[in-house]
Amino acid sequence: MAGQCAGGQFIGRQRELKSLRADIERAGLDTLSGRKEPRARVLLVAGRPGSGRSALAGELAKGLAGDYPGGALRARLVQPGGAAVPTERTARDLLGAMGVTPSPGADEDELTGMVRDALAERRCLLLLDDARDAEQVDPLIPDDPGCLVIAVAQGPLTGIPDVRPCTVGGMDPKSAIELLGRFTGEVRITVDPQAAESLVELCGGQPAAMVLVGGWLAARPNTSVADAAKRLRGLPDDPEQPVGVRPLAKAFQLVHDSLSAPAARMLRLLVMAPAGLVDPNTASALAGCSFADAGLALEDFAALGLLRTSDGMPDEPREPDEAGESGGELYEVPGCLAALLHEAMTEHDRPAEIQLARARMLERTVRQLQACRAVTEPEGSDARRRLAGLPRTLRFSGPGAAEAWLLARRHALSAAARLAVADGELDTLARRLIAALVRALVAHRGPESAAPELYELHGLVLDMAERRGLHREQAAALLNLADLDVQMGRTDAALLRYRSALDAGRRANDPYAIGRAMESVAGAYQELEDWERAADWYGRALSQRLARGELADEARLYGRLGAVHIYAGRYGDALRGWRAAAAGYRRLGDMPGHARALSEVARVQEYAGRPREALRTCEEAVACARHAGDVRLQAALQLRLADTLDRLGDPTAARLHRTAAEELLETKAPGLRNP
Template sequence: MTDQVVGGFGHERTGEAGEPATEDHASPAGPGRPVPGGDAERGTVSGVGGQFIGRQRELKALRADIERAGLDTIAGRKAPRARVLLIAGRPGSGRTALARELVRQLAPDYPDGVLHARLTEPGGSPVPPGRAAGDLLAALGTDVPPGADEDVLTEMLRAALAHRRCLLLLDDADDAEQVDPLLPDNSDCVVVAVTQGPLTGIPDVRPCTIGGMDPKSAIELLTRFTDSVRVTVDPQAAELLVEQCGGQPAALVLAGGWLAARPKASVADATKRLRGLPDDPEQPAGARPLSRAFRLVYGSLPQSAARALRLLALAPAGLVDAHTASALIGCSVTSARSLLEDFAALGLLQEHTADDPGHVPDAPHPHGQYVVPGCLAPMLHVLVTEEERPAEIQLARARMLERTVRLLQSCWAITEPEGSAAQRKLAGLPRAMRFPGPGAADGWLRSRQQSLMAAARAAVGDGELDTLARRLVSAFVRALIAHRGAEAVAGELYALHQLVLDVAERRELRREQAAALLNLGDLDARTGRTDEALDRYRSALEIARRANDPYAYGRAVESVGGTYQELGDWQRAADWYGRALSERLARGERADEARLYGRLGTVHTYAGRYGEALRSWRAAAAGYRRLGDVPGHARALSEAARVQEYAGRPDESLRTCEEAVELARQAGDLRLQGALRLRLADTLERLGDPVAARMHRTVAEQLLGGEASGLRNP
């Protein structure tokens, strides 16, 4: 018969997934519900409160390895790269906790801080080196060009670390091909790599291979979860339990959680239960203790709790909070929060820790996130696949994505003005899905960015939830831009537009495909990848033509012209701007007509075709006049005056510039007035009137202050 455990597993939870609840903050563990400390993601050797236990011999050997003379030193050469300390062990052996403790001890000797990257996703997929390099560059505060390829990003990372004294923790590496591109070309840096086996291909690396903990440390870890009396009265049973767990920290954490949930059970009871569980012959011998410990805890859960735990395997990036759990399971947010706390007390989840580039990431996350332990994730994935019907899995994913979309919409709407349609819609959401203010929404967005990006990738990769995937990406883009600005999140926007393009190509959504290509082209152009941008714009042009999308077609034509302008091909730029202008004229879009006349005037000026440039700028000025855009009219006239001056017609330039100054005065644009008066002063000096020139320059300096020297040409 299934055991009933403390902490809410003894009763059914009811309530709707969208039920109003308290705000999303993690509740502290209550009495009798200890939360495992350290790094239960891959098995911990830390106790409650984060105190490190055991592994002193390994720590001493790793620290000594830093001072060991490498092959280059022996050969009389300066080490060309950072020293790599390799910690190898099976998932659940406490390898990550050992690495973090080592980094914590070494951190004071590395004034430029600690960088952390995990190189395997919770589902087991390796993280591409380019993505890891981009994350590390962002942690260093270095601007990452959106869409840059892997070689560029890894080279940028090595350059950023060339003159720093840093520690790099590369966790859960799959092979040497992931690690090698991230190694700094700087012997003042040290890299701590965590993996399951040797990193063949990286020279001069001696792995520190870890297995089970020593019995004394293992019993001390076990004592952290249950009162010491139960261990003291039956030390032999405690030793047998450690033996049954193979000394593996993750297995001991689970066994300790099982005991903590049963105050009346003895250590011998846990040992007997573990011994009675059969081994899985398909698993390696080293993985069987953890598997048995997991089955002990999982088998003791009520049916509803066991199903909830299985569904958490679907959480993006292995990160889960109350809202994610609520949507996956189909319960209220309050019930989901209680479930997460119970699972954490049993060692089945771990509080997520913030990864800060300046220190070892060991502080609890401020926004109530938990992580599915990496050593347990494969077992949960097998269970959810075997126990849940595909339709139920798809429904859980759909609920989770729908909840995420609504939270992102709420995150964006909180930045809109009071009384707006977005704010009115926000007021109709349950309280659990509303943020108290923009600051709280921004904090939530930043803390969830990793899991939100993972959710978007998973939704697009699924292929069956494309409508939800498109809504998710759209809401994510709006929230990012609203809180951080398009420039600050250009890298994230590039990845999201690429996801939109993937869905649009798969579903043959021509309009969305064209829009995604245009957005990607704009980001390519902004980062100097002009040829790539031109290819994107041309592809968007062809797709927009087939889709009969006049907006995308017009934008694509103009963007092709802008790219040729950037390349200095004035003739082709003018030709494409002319095509775009014809489209606008045919549709009577007057504001765009005036703007395109100006762009034509610019390229004709660069090409030295002053007659055509002057006609274009006069047409632009006329367009702005008809629109009633006085500042635009003044600027167009100022450019016409510039062309007249270039063409050797200073008298006409003077009259045109005076007219532009008067318009700028009417518009109240002091900066434009000042810049135009500086141009007037230059023209008057060339015409031989220094007194009038001095007067205009004095007025300009009064209008512009310290800016006058840099604004000779508006």
């Protein structure tokens, strides 16, 4: 919520700000006892949602930003629905904000350790907003005493030593009336100051409630402050709500009931916006209205204090202006209103309507992601032609605009995927959404940079496939997750997933998944240097390919078997494997593959102490590469041939072959001399 900020200006709370700044300089318990402070100082801003606690913390951070050259980072620890954000996800977001790529699939301890290590290298300010408990905050506290943590919570953070609390209640009457006057103008306050004081009292001095009432009055210039107080007083209290929540609930009801039926319905549905972020595309999909009407409605909601523009902390990277393409202005649903919006939606909207609105929103997101990826395709491609047929509001002017949109909304897009999977009744949409998001991330960021996000998305697919008994999708997700585990060096974990993928592939009777899983199991054992098991599993995969007559895969697997036998020192088996691979490539007409396989045969012959045979085989491989026209391969094979001749005691012939290889690289492939 805008809190005690109006028109971009912070109002009141000077006593609290002064106290918080003084706490930064005050000696901690460790200092008083003569010990060095082991961690960063933690300041706590405590208060109910709607009390302006986040605005106060943000104003403090803004004023202190110049003292922390490492910058200011912000993380919200509660989701719009009220559930706590997993610490693992918070750590990933913080690492991303610092330009550190987290390890795909890393657990919470590893990620929070990376956060603390990254923060230890810079003097920075960390704002943790809306913490539910100390367990969310404690793992993220930097070990560097030069850093500062500002935590926002409803109550104390028991368990964090030496935390400095500042409890935020209602605003003082003077500041509260000043805040109200920013919306109503001074005249309406001056003509009836008692009514203004009464209105502030009815709002409990809560900035969020006063912003809503102020916005309502601003939209009605002919309505007096006394009329607003009378209307607010006439609204019934909900006895089931805590007393401290009632002023905000009544102010929300006043604004909600004053909206037209379509606008009120749109407002209620905005609570379903992923990560609480909404733009005209999201709003129009939820409400089933035009893009233009949705944009105007969002502007009106922001003027009423029902939404706030989405911006960052001081020194936090801002997205370029073109990030607004295919979506328009980005707004945020205030956390203090999320529960009230959800309650109103449950009361006024039927479950079938809510489900339809959610499906429309996810479908629109799928189309946006498809457009985001299509813009990276070459001009004239099928994807670009389909892109040209989309509405203008879903298109991007170029890859840069699409990438900026993807970056600005990455948290909302991930949240949309989680929402779709958790729904349980939109699995087809969920699969399409995740597939589109994966393709867009890979197209714009590459598979390595996008690996952390891809790991989470494959995990969502796995959860959905296991819940619905979709064995083919389960096998694919397990294979993708295991591949990422291998990249991160978690080979043992990958091996377990590959075996599970094999079981799922067999249940689905999916030959591709079965063969892929067998090869991957073999590759994992090879990585673990368990040559016996690696050869066994490559043999199983080869038997399946032989039964299906898949010649290219047969040749490749014969080569894999040959390589494993080399590592194990079984040169006879290695020779049979590579000769079979060479024969397979020859039958396929793959001359470069045939040449490479012959080169490996020559290598094994040398290892086996048969240099003359290795020489003849290597000459055959050179001739094959020459016939294939592969200059780089021919040069590499001639260099190997030269090495073999050196070992046979013929330096003159070796020198001739090296010269020929250098001439090939210089004259026919100059760019390949130093690959």
